[in-house]
Amino acid sequence: xxxxxxxxxxxxxxxxxxxxxxxxxxxxxxxxxxxxxxxxxxxxxxxxxxxxxxxxxxxxxxxxxxxxxxxxxxxxxxxxxxxxxxxxxxxxxxxxxxxxxxxxxxxxxxxxxxxxx
Amino acid sequence: xxxxxxxxxxxxxxxxxxxxxxxxxxxxxxxxxxxxxxxxxxxxxxxxxxxxxxxxxxxxxxxxxxxxxxxxxxxxxxxxxxxxxxxxxxxxxxxxxxxxxxxxxxxxxxxxxxxxxxxxxxxxxxxxxxxxxxxxxxxxxxxxxxxxxxxxxxxxxxxxxxxxxxxxxxxxxxxxxxxxxxxxxxxxxxxxxxxxxxxxxxxxxxxxxxxxxxxxxxxxxxxxxxxxxxxxxxxxxxxxxxxxxxxxxxxxxxxxxxxxxxxxxxxxxxxxxxxxxxxxxxxxxxxxxxxxxxxxxxxxxxxxxxxxxxxxxxxxxxxxxxxxxxxxxxxxxxxxxxxxxxxxxxxxxxxxxxxxxxxxxxxxxxxxxxxxxxxxxxxxxxxxxxxxxxxxxxxxxxxxxxxxxxxxxxxxxxxxxxxxxxxxxxxxxxxxxxxxxxxxxxxxxxxxxxxxxxxxxxxxxxxxxxxxxxxxxxxxxxxxxxxxxxxxxxxxxxxxxxxxxxxxxxxxxxxxxxxxxxxxxxxxxxxxxxxxxxxxxxxxxxxxxxxxxxxxxxxxxxxxxxxxxxxxxxxxxxxxxxxxxxxxxxxxxxxxxxxxxxxxxxxxxxxxxxxxxxxxxxxxxxxxxxxxxxxxxxxxxx
Numbered sequence: 001x002x003x004x005x006x007x008x009x010x011x012x013x014x015x016x017x018x019x020x021x022x023x024x025x026x027x028x029x030x031x032x033x034x035x036x037x038x039x040x041x042x043x044x045x046x047x048x049x050x051x052x053x054x055x056x057x058x059x060x061x062x063x064x065x066x067x068x069x070x071x072x073x074x075x076x077x078x079x080x081x082x083x084x085x086x087x088x089x090x091x092x093x094x095x096x097x098x099x100x101x102x103x104x105x106x107x108x109x110x111x112x113x114x115x116x117x
Numbered sequence: 118x119x120x121x122x123x124x125x126x127x128x129x130x131x132x133x134x135x136x137x138x139x140x141x142x143x144x145x146x147x148x149x150x151x152x153x154x155x156x157x158x159x160x161x162x163x164x165x166x167x168x169x170x171x172x173x174x175x176x177x178x179x180x181x182x183x184x185x186x187x188x189x190x191x192x193x194x195x196x197x198x199x200x201x202x203x204x205x206x207x208x209x210x211x212x213x214x215x216x217x218x219x220x221x222x223x224x225x226x227x228x229x230x231x232x233x234x235x236x237x238x239x240x241x242x243x244x245x246x247x248x249x250x251x252x253x254x255x256x257x258x259x260x261x262x263x264x265x266x267x268x269x270x271x272x273x274x275x276x277x278x279x280x281x282x283x284x285x286x287x288x289x290x291x292x293x294x295x296x297x298x299x300x301x302x303x304x305x306x307x308x309x310x311x312x313x314x315x316x317x318x319x320x321x322x323x324x325x326x327x328x329x330x331x332x333x334x335x336x337x338x339x340x341x342x343x344x345x346x347x348x349x350x351x352x353x354x355x356x357x358x359x360x361x362x363x364x365x366x367x368x369x370x371x372x373x374x375x376x377x378x379x380x381x382x383x384x385x386x387x388x389x390x391x392x393x394x395x396x397x398x399x400x401x402x403x404x405x406x407x408x409x410x411x412x413x414x415x416x417x418x419x420x421x422x423x424x425x426x427x428x429x430x431x432x433x434x435x436x437x438x439x440x441x442x443x444x445x446x447x448x449x450x451x452x453x454x455x456x457x458x459x460x461x462x463x464x465x466x467x468x469x470x471x472x473x474x475x476x477x478x479x480x481x482x483x484x485x486x487x488x489x490x491x492x493x494x495x496x497x498x499x500x501x502x503x504x505x506x507x508x509x510x511x512x513x514x515x516x517x518x519x520x521x522x523x524x525x526x527x528x529x530x531x532x533x534x535x536x537x538x539x540x541x542x543x544x545x546x547x548x549x550x551x552x553x554x555x556x557x558x559x560x561x562x563x564x565x566x567x568x569x570x571x572x573x574x575x576x577x578x579x580x581x582x583x584x585x586x587x588x589x590x591x592x593x594x595x596x597x598x599x600x601x602x603x604x605x606x607x608x609x610x611x612x613x614x615x616x617x618x619x620x621x622x623x624x625x626x627x628x629x630x631x632x633x634x635x636x637x638x639x640x641x642x643x644x645x646x647x648x649x650x651x652x653x654x655x656x657x658x659x660x661x662x663x664x665x666x667x668x669x670x671x672x673x674x675x676x677x678x679x680x681x682x683x684x685x686x687x688x689x690x691x692x693x694x695x696x697x698x699x700x701x702x703x704x705x706x707x708x709x710x711x712x713x714x715x716x717x718x719x720x721x722x723x724x725x726x727x728x729x730x731x732x733x734x735x736x737x738x739x740x741x742x743x744x745x746x747x748x749x750x751x752x753x754x755x
Contacts, residue, residue, distance in 0.1 A: 047225065
């Protein structure tokens with residue numbers, strides 16, 4: 001199931017920040033991780049991912065670094081900054097509240113809301 | 118994280134672009150290399166992508182319209198992305214399909230990358246955009262103003278000029294003095310300006326009686342005998358009767374108005390445009406009589422002297438014309454010449470005029486302009502202001518409105534701010550162009566017709582109320598205070614522009630009336646003293662002895678509100694006001710012109726407006742005898 005564009009606009013950055021929490025990643029890695037870990041729900045094309053990464057970089061939430069890959073080609077790695085970590089924590093807290101609220105309305109089951117953390 | 122070392126890394130590029138850290142570092146050289154048109158292509162080579170993906174990446178990055186170095190950076194990242202996809206077994210078609218919409222991607226990448234640009238660029242870029250938007254908004258607003266401005270026009274509902282001229286036309290021709298004055302003006306042989314002063318010292322102390330200047334004066338009077346006769350004829354008529362547009366005036370106007378020999382205002386002109394060609398000429402006629410009276414008195418011709426003085430008073434009355442403030446001020450000047458001559462004659466040749474002649478002159482002096490405290494009536498100044506408003510502002514049906522292009526043109530003609538701006542500006546922009554461009558803006562800032570009318574009339578009323586009584590009741594003008602307040606802020610300066618430009622100097626005009634009134638009262642007292650002396654053979658002890666036979670009451674010293682001062686010195690009467698220092702200095706004559714002027718130029722007791730020029734003490738405002746400039750030979754002028 002694909003998520004509506006507006007909903008993705010809110011969920012996408014949190015998802016990317018969350019993926020970077022475990023360590024730096026490059027673009028293709030992020031695309032694959034989003035696709036596989038969210039069972040395709042949060043899968044996004046590069047046309048969405050890269051502008052999102054640039055925006056996160058402009059906001060100082062992630063830091064980009066060029067390094068050579070094993071094949072000797074340049075590859076850009078993205079890592080979470082201190083500011084990004086704080087934003088992630090805040091966003092997660094907000095999403096929890098949203099999920100809890102939706103659950104209390106019967107939109108979500110309580111078990112699924114725990115998946116956000 | 119360490120600074121990347123590879124060519125073309127965008128972080129170095131960004132930092133190097135930042136003004137705070139701009140230097141010739143690796144980023145600078147890499148930026149130079151990346152500025153080549155082939156930089157994107159060169160970057161893609163190392164990724165060994167299929168042609169289809171190479172083209173795809175190039176299409177995306179070229180669509181972003183980013184800086185070349187930014188395009189290289191994006192191209193590298195996307196190429197790396199596709200390389201990783203191919204290496205993990207994805208097909209070219211799959212990768213392209215999964216990428217998403219190219220146009221949308223290019224647009225989003227562009228927006229996102231621009232947010233990553235240095236602060237100085239952000240400030241410049243968004244500042245410029247904000248300025249553009251602001252300019253657009255202002256332009257839109259100004260366009261709306263311009264439409265409102267250029268579609269507005271004034272409506273003239275009252276023809277003030279015609280009303281004034283109709284009043285003159287109603288005077289029977291047999292009662293009009295002007296035709297004789299006009300003839301006298303045409304006959305007048307003017308004295309060259311540079312010689313005038315030395316012939317009879319402008320009415321001040323004349324040269325010695327045997328001086329050669331007297332011969333010049335006789336020649337001048339002989340040359341003007343016919344003109345003098347005409348003045349005397351005109352002076353006997355009760356009304357001035359100057360009619361604008363009278364074809365009989367054409368020759369006179371042709372001679373006196375150098376540009377356009379018509380005295381009628383052109384269509385669209387206001388009462389401020391009305392010419393007063395006759396008024397200045399009246400002063401010339403008075404000077405001729407002044408000269409004639411000087412010669413007549415020197416020759417001991419009392420009747421001729423008396424006639425000259427009588428005609429001067431009539432000239433002064435006629436010069437009041439329709440009642441414009443400038444006409445009244447010229448009338449006061451002529452009246453003052455007559456008073457000065459009479460004062461001098463009475464002091465230096467007390468026996469020259471008979472008692473009957475003195476009584477007759479006293480009656481004429483006391484009844485000039487209705488007697489009492491002399492004041493310009495200001496009626497036509499109010500009309501002139503309203504006439505300007507009706508010809509300059511639109512009318513919304515209730516009598517209110519906004520400044521129109523016609524009003525702007527009139528403001529320009531009458532010395533408004535745009536004309537001044539154009540005159541003072543070194544640019545070749547004409548005042549017409551400035552008027553067109555600035556007009557809508559001026560309309561927005563200049564107050565409405567009612568706002569300007571109400572304030573002007575309030576100030577007229579207040580000025581009349583504050584200065585209708587003698588000097589001793591005066592305080593600092595609240596009208597001047599109000600005008601100063603208007604000048605303190607640009608908004609009020611513009612809002613009440615017509616008031617600031619066209620309100621006459623009312624207190625100064627009233628002060629001129631006070632000076633003439635006090636001088637007249639002093640002269641009437643002097644005439645009464647002379648008549649008393651002739652009858653009683655002595656000078657009275659006090660002025661009360663003159664009442665009521667010679668004067669109805671002892672005149673006021675208008676500066677302090679007490680009876681006018683009188684003493685006898687060397688068996689001659691001395692009449693004076695204590696003057697602006699408000700101290701009785703015993704009838705002490707000022708030593709020079711400057712100090713004489715200070716004795717009667719109004720200053721309030723607590724005047725703090727000129728702290729460096731306190732009121733000078735020690736002299737009185739001498740009324741009889743009067744202060745006279747001593748005679749100086751032409752070559753001893755300076």
